[in-house]
Each structure stands twice: as structure tokens, then as C-alpha cells.
Amino acid sequence: MREYRDCLARTAGVTQKQLHALLSKEKGDRTMRAMVLETVSPVEEKPLKLVDLPKPVPGQGQILIKVSACGICHTELDEIEGRVAPSGLPMILGHEIVGRVEALGIRAGKFKKGDRVGIAWINWACGKCCFCLKDQENLCDTAKWTGKDAPGGYAEYTVVSEDFAYAIPERFTDVKAAPLLCAGVIGYRALRLSGMEDGKVLGLYGFGASAHIVIQVAKYKYPNGKVFVFTRPQQKEHQDLARKLGADWIGATGDTPPEKLGCAIDFTPVGEPVREALRNLQKGGRVVINAIRKTTPIRELDYTEHLWYEKEVKSVANVTRRDAQEFLPLAAQIPIVPETQEFRLEEANEALVLLKEGKIRGAGVLKVAE
Numbered sequence: 317m318r319e320y321r322d323c324l325a326r327t328a329g330v331t332q333k334q335l336h337a338l339l340s341k342e343k344g345d346r347t348m349r350a351m352v353l354e355t356v357s358p359v360e361e362k363p364l365k366l367v368d369l370p371k372p373v374p375g376q377g378q379i380l381i382k383v384s385a386c387g388i389c390h391t392e393l394d395e396i397e398g399r400v401a402p403s404g405l406p407m408i409l410g411h412e413i414v415g416r417v418e419a420l421g422i423r424a425g426k427f428k429k430g431d432r433v434g435i436a437w438i439n440w441a442c443g444k445c446c447f448c449l450k451d452q453e454n455l456c457d458t459a460k461w462t463g464k465d466a467p468g469g470y471a472e473y474t475v476v477s478e479d480f481a482y483a484i485p486e487r488f489t490d491v492k493a494a495p496l497l498c499a500g501v502i503g504y505r506a507l508r509l510s511g512m513e514d515g516k517v518l519g520l521y522g523f524g525a526s527a528h529i530v531i532q533v534a535k536y537k538y539p540n541g542k543v544f545v546f547t548r549p550q551q552k553e554h555q556d557l558a559r560k561l562g563a564d565w566i567g568a569t570g571d572t573p574p575e576k577l578g579c580a581i582d583f584t585p586v587g588e589p590v591r592e593a594l595r596n597l598q599k600g601g602r603v604v605i606n607a608i609r610k611t612t613p614i615r616e617l618d619y620t621e622h623l624w625y626e627k628e629v630k631s632v633a634n635v636t637r638r639d640a641q642e643f644l645p646l647a648a649q650i651p652i653v654p655e656t657q658e659f660r661l662e663e664a665n666e667a668l669v670l671l672k673e674g675k676i677r678g679a680g681v682l683k684v685a686e
């Protein structure tokens with residue numbers, strides 16, 4: 317378990333020796349359970365292993381969080397299967413973390429012990445590069461991402477810089493708040509980038525954790541707009557949920573909707589919906605791709621059919637702290653009602669297989685503690 321200790325010491329900003337000293341101080345209470353990724357492999361091989369690890373120690377400006385819930389995200393599948401490599405293995409995945417502050421590192425004072433906080437995908441950014449200085453810390457060259465470059469929330473405890481933690485609105489339970497932190501925040505960013513306006517038609521390709529939140533934001537912010545939802549043909553549960561949440565039209569990817577799409581967001585892990593969204597797009601419209609990687613290629617585009625008439629295509633990459641700070645209060649105000657399916661920490665592999673198969677209704681969440 318040497319590598320875990322290195323990883324934890326690095327994150328906590330302490331040396332191995334200090335870590336060891338800190339750990340042996342509280343012998344009775346020094347370990348935590350975690351589901352860790354040791355080697356890249358197909359998720360069906362259940363690659364996450366349940367292990368006991370030393371409880372992390374908050375470094376300067378950091379807080380120690382006792383995790384109560386952690387959402388599961390498609391990005392974990394990309395990490396597990398090698399499309400997005402964690403910066404080191406083994407790694408504790410998970411970046412939709414809700415928990416309570418248990419200890420403060422030196423010079424940490426924004427939160428107090430017992431406060432409920434959330435952690436999202438952005439774990440750290442330099443604050444100095446040309447991107448950070450232009451409110452684009454999501455593009456920072458040296459940024460760290462939770463559960464990829466720093467241990468995440470598939471564990472009983474984690475640490476984070478207090479500057480990258482957010483207060484969670486009271487309205488939400490721990491489990492309901494978890495999917496807001498990635499599915500919600502990145503969906504909010506994608507909706508903003510799409511150029512959606514009241515009265516327009518918004519197309520959503522894929523209807524999982526993120527899209528089922530985005531439709532609720534869109535219905536609230538654009539009461540005279542329409543939302544058209546496209547799913548895989550067999551995803552009846554997803555279509556039922558879309559209907560319940562007020563979708564104005566529901567079909568399968570490949571269908572031609574009754575009206576052109578003013579803008580569209582593609583949430584799927586595959587290539588084809590990008591072409592489909594461009595094909596169905598209104599003149600001057602924009603397609604935003606909300607995916608960190610695609611598992612199948614985007615086939616050749618036909619200029620006349622897919623791009624002519626000033627159609628645009630843009631990806632969304634990561635999130636900024638501002639996205640989270642704007643979205644969380646808005647989610648409480650609407651209020652967003654996330655549909656969640658709960659799993660225990662040790663069921664993470666099974667939950668991720670269901671996610672890959674498109675069988676989770678709404679968002680999957682690991683309930684780590686009561």
C-alpha cells in the first residue's frame with residue numbers, strides 16, 4: 317500500500333514521515349475503507365478493490381471531509397477503461413462528493429467542523445496562467461481534477477483545499493446533492509454555452525444523470541422554450557423520466573423531430589449523436605458536446621448537411637468554481653429534484669456496469685455513510 321501512502325501524503329502536503337507520525341497518533345481511528353482503481357481494465361471485470369487505507373491528513377489550507385455520499389459519473393468509466401488516465405495508480409475515483417468537515421489543516425478557516433460541503437471535478441487550479449486569469453480555470457494547464465489527480469470520494473474520507481469546496485444548500489439531502497456536483501454543474505455550463513434562449517427549441521441527446529437535471533434548469537429558465545429529448549431506442553425508463561420532467565417531444569437518436577433544434581447538447585458517450593444533432597439543427601444553431609471522451613468516432617461530416625448556414629459545434633471541458641457557485645443556489649431555488657439510485661460503497665463496480673449499460677434511472681450515488 318506504499319503507493320496509497322505516497323498519494324495521500326502528496327495530497328495532504330506532508331512528508332511520508334509526518335504522515336506516519338500523524339497516523340500513529342490516533343491508532344484506533346486511523347484507517348478508512350476505499351474502493352480503489354489499481355489497473356486499467358474493462359469495467360465488467362470489476363476492477364475497483366475495497367481496501368483499508370490510512371485516513372488522509374489535511375495539509376495547509378485543506379479540510380478533511382467525512383464523505384457521506386459520492387455520485388458516480390461516466391468519467392469514472394473513462395478512467396477505469398483507460399480513455400482518461402488518472403495521473404497515478406492506484407487512485408480513488410469519484411468527484412461528486414458530499415460530506416462534513418471533520419478537521420481543518422493549518423490556515424484553513426472558511427468552514428468549521430461539522431459544516432456540510434461538496435467537492436466537484438475541479439480540485440485545484442494555478443490561478444496564474446492565461447486561462448485562470450480569464451475565468452477559464454477549467455482549461456488551466458496545471459489544474460488537478462478530483463478522483464484523477466487527487467484522491468476522490470469513493471472512500472470514507474478525503475481532503476481538499478478549502479477554496480475548492482462549496483457549501484451545500486440545506487434543501488438537499490446528501491444523496492440528492494451529490495449528482496448536482498458534476499452532472500448538475502457541467503450540465504449548467506453546457507446549457508450556458510449552448511446559447512439557449514427563451515422560445516428556442518433545445519435538443520438533448522442522451523438522458524442520463526446530467527440531462528435529467530438540465531431539462532429542469534431549462535424548463536425553469538426558459539418557460540416558453542421547448543425541450544426535445546433523444547435516447548437510445550430501448551431506453552423506455554429514460555423516456556418515461558423525460559416525459560415526467562416535461563419534455564415536449566421524445567424520440568430516438570436518428571429520428572427527425574417535428575421542429576428544427578435552436579441548439580442542442582450531446583451527453584452521450586458515442587459519436588453518432590453529434591452528426592444527428594448537427595443534421596437537425598436550425599440555421600445559426602450550436603451543438604455542445606458534453607463528454608470528456610467518445611467511445612466511437614464521429615463519422616465524416618457533410619458540409620452542406622451538417623455545417624453550412626453558420627452551424628457551430630463546441631465541446632465543454634471541465635468546470636470552473638464559478639459554475640458550481642452559481643449553479644448550487646439556483647438548483648435550490650428551482651428546486652431541482654434529482655432522480656437517484658443508491659448503492660453502497662462496496663457496490664461501486666456493479667453500479668458502474670449499470671451506468672455503462674445505460675440502465676441507471678437518473679443518477680447513481682454511492683451512499684458511503686449514514
Ligand SMILES: [Zn+2]
Binds near residue numbers: 389390391411437498
Ligand atoms: Zn463527472
Ligand SMILES: [Zn+2]
Binds near residue numbers: 441442447459
Ligand atoms: Zn491556471
